[in-house]
Amino acid sequence: MLLVFARSNDPQCMAFADAVYRLNLSCYYATSDEDTRIAYIARSHSIVIIDTRSSKHLDGMALCRSPLQLVHFFLLLFFTGR
Numbered sequence: 001m002l003l004v005f006a007r008s009n010d011p012q013c014m015a016f017a018d019a020v021y022r023l024n025l026s027c028y029y030a031t032s033d034e035d036t037r038i039a040y041i042a043r044s045h046s047i048v049i050i051d052t053r054s055s056k057h058l059d060g061m062a063l064c065r066s067p068l069q070l071v072h073f074f075l076l077l078f079f080t081g082r
Helices: 013-021 033-042 058-064
Strands: 003-004 028-030 048-050
Touching: 003 013, 003 033, 028 033, 033 048, 033 058, 048 058
Parallel strands: 003 028, 003 048
Antiparallel strands: none
8 A cells, every 4th residue: 555645644644554554464655746656656556545635745636647547446535624
């Protein structure tokens, strides 16, 4: 699973990471658009969760429209507030 958050110490990111750990799955982090592309190309993650609360740091829609859409399944979750 690839978690894309502006900060890896974000409470929601940590909650996802804890859930992934409990499921005994591999978890990778990316904190920028470029890090996301590099991590995705390197591993072709089945599940990618992108935090779109702050478009200043990450552009979730641009990542989804990028040529990386070579997977059979892509999960995008939008966090729109509290």
